Amino acid sequence: MTALVTFKDVHKSYGTLPVLKGVSLTVPEGRVVALIGRSGSGKSTALRCINGLETIQSGTLEVCGRKLHEANCDLRHLRMEVGIVFQSYNLFPHLTVEQNVTLAPRLTGKASQAEAHEIARKVLEQVGLAEKAKAYPEQLSGGQQQRVAIARSLAMQPRVILFDEVTSALDPELTAEVLKTIEQLAQSGMTMVLVTHEMSFARRVADEIIFMHQGVVWETGDGSMFDNPQTPELRQFVGSGL
Amino acid sequence: MSYQFDFSFLYDYWPDLLAGMRLTIGLSVLSILFGFIFGSACAIARVHGGKTLRTIVGCYVDLVRNTPLVVQAFWLFFGMASMGLKIGAFWAAIITLVINVGAYTTEIIRAGLESIPRGQKEAADCLALRRWQVILYIELPQAVERVYPALVSQFILMMLATSIMSQISVEELTGAAYGIQSMTFRGFEVYVVVAVIYLVLSWLTRTMFEVIARIAFTRRRLRTPL
Numbered sequence A: 001m002t003a004l005v006t007f008k009d010v011h012k013s014y015g016t017l018p019v020l021k022g023v024s025l026t027v028p029e030g031r032v033v034a035l036i037g038r039s040g041s042g043k044s045t046a047l048r049c050i051n052g053l054e055t056i057q058s059g060t061l062e063v064c065g066r067k068l069h070e071a072n073c074d075l076r077h078l079r080m081e082v083g084i085v086f087q088s089y090n091l092f093p094h095l096t097v098e099q100n101v102t103l104a105p106r107l108t109g110k111a112s113q114a115e116a117h118e119i120a121r122k123v124l125e126q127v128g129l130a131e132k133a134k135a136y137p138e139q140l141s142g143g144q145q146q147r148v149a150i151a152r153s154l155a156m157q158p159r160v161i162l163f164d165e166v167t168s169a170l171d172p173e174l175t176a177e178v179l180k181t182i183e184q185l186a187q188s189g190m191t192m193v194l195v196t197h198e199m200s201f202a203r204r205v206a207d208e209i210i211f212m213h214q215g216v217v218w219e220t221g222d223g224s225m226f227d228n229p230q231t232p233e234l235r236q237f238v239g240s241g242l
Numbered sequence B: 001m002s003y004q005f006d007f008s009f010l011y012d013y014w015p016d017l018l019a020g021m022r023l024t025i026g027l028s029v030l031s032i033l034f035g036f037i038f039g040s041a042c043a044i045a046r047v048h049g050g051k052t053l054r055t056i057v058g059c060y061v062d063l064v065r066n067t068p069l070v071v072q073a074f075w076l077f078f079g080m081a082s083m084g085l086k087i088g089a090f091w092a093a094i095i096t097l098v099i100n101v102g103a104y105t106t107e108i109i110r111a112g113l114e115s116i117p118r119g120q121k122e123a124a125d126c127l128a129l130r131r132w133q134v135i136l137y138i139e140l141p142q143a144v145e146r147v148y149p150a151l152v153s154q155f156i157l158m159m160l161a162t163s164i165m166s167q168i169s170v171e172e173l174t175g176a177a178y179g180i181q182s183m184t185f186r187g188f189e190v191y192v193v194v195a196v197i198y199l200v201l202s203w204l205t206r207t208m209f210e211v212i213a214r215i216a217f218t219r220r221r222l223r224t225p226l
């Protein structure tokens, strides 16, 4: 199995604040990897490094065969293969749902107008929002907006999608509909990296769970690691009621 | 105090006023259109350009906003003539107005661009859009929509400011009125009528921009149905 994402001893700091202190991890193709850990442990930073939103200071980071630690890495082509969904949706408010979804495939030359239309129909169906194609983001609930954001990512037909606490801003019932969409994606074989606080969800959906602590990978395992934590830090994290 | 109001003479001069009005509208439409395009380009340069470009645009904006329009008009009209460039009063007026309204437009749209949440650019970047695509499809449309009321006010001020161009012998509405006044010595009546015409033109301009907004900013229709 090929690895789509490979961190090797990655270091990253913001100014003088070290945030990633030697992270090594891999995300194999077709797998779902969940990143968990306390707030401030560097999960978002690690995720944002994967599509080049943040640059690393040392170590190596390879994503879809591109070496992000090299200065001349072509971020635009990388981002055609790596999708990301944010906690705050970041939909384009002046565009309809359909325009939000078709914009990038059209502008990057991935699809013609007609093809983009067809892609939009398909991905909106996939997230259960086909009937909202002509609506504007402000007319949708938070859960629906987040599903549109997922569809917008899918429209680029990425090889891997990154999710950064995409349900943290949502009520429980809306959280459920978004998690269901992500779970269906996982079943369809999409490679995904999930930063999440939903422990039962991570346990159910993720093939591998990575517990980050103080900027390093502290413990790795599958769902059973919650029952049998190997480190006191994970035990405490699991015990803190999450 | 026995001034007799008499508007009847205006009947003979109506064609002059009409011609002046047409010129006012022509000056306004052209300078608003090109001023908007020029101002948008300068605002983008001011926000996204390199240090040199940002400084140049900044100087331009400060220079224009801190000198009177009439001085700018004279400077361009006589300045160009003395450099041997004969472009005619009408085009000198257009260039002056575009430069003038462009500077104010730059500042207004710059404020709009700066008010767009960082997440918008980030999301667009993550979708593999090119830099100019992010500006043109994501940032500029949202910026213009946000500052639209301020832009419209500026454009109406600029429509009224075309009256200054009579100073460089462009016979727009105010210039035409002055001509009629000096022949009839009925300044009060003439300028009452001219004021009413400006009032109507302002109202028309405002209405036209409201119509444009309804076409351009589709989601607005959701909030304020006709």
Ligand SMILES: Nc1ncnc2c1ncn2[C@@H]1O[C@H](COP(=O)(O)OP(=O)(O)O)[C@@H](O)[C@H]1O
Binding pocket: A014, A017, A019, A037, A038, A039, A040, A041, A042, A043, A044, A045, A046
């Ligand atoms: N853009 C930034 N500039 C400076 N410090 C940052 C920035 N982003 C995150 N940090 C800091 O880096 C640390 C890790 O943040 P983050 O990766 O967001 O953690 P997590 O997602 O696990 O909560 C935190 O201490 C945070 O304050």
Ligand SMILES: [Mg+2]
Binding pocket: A043, A044, A045, A165
């Ligand atoms: Mg985070």
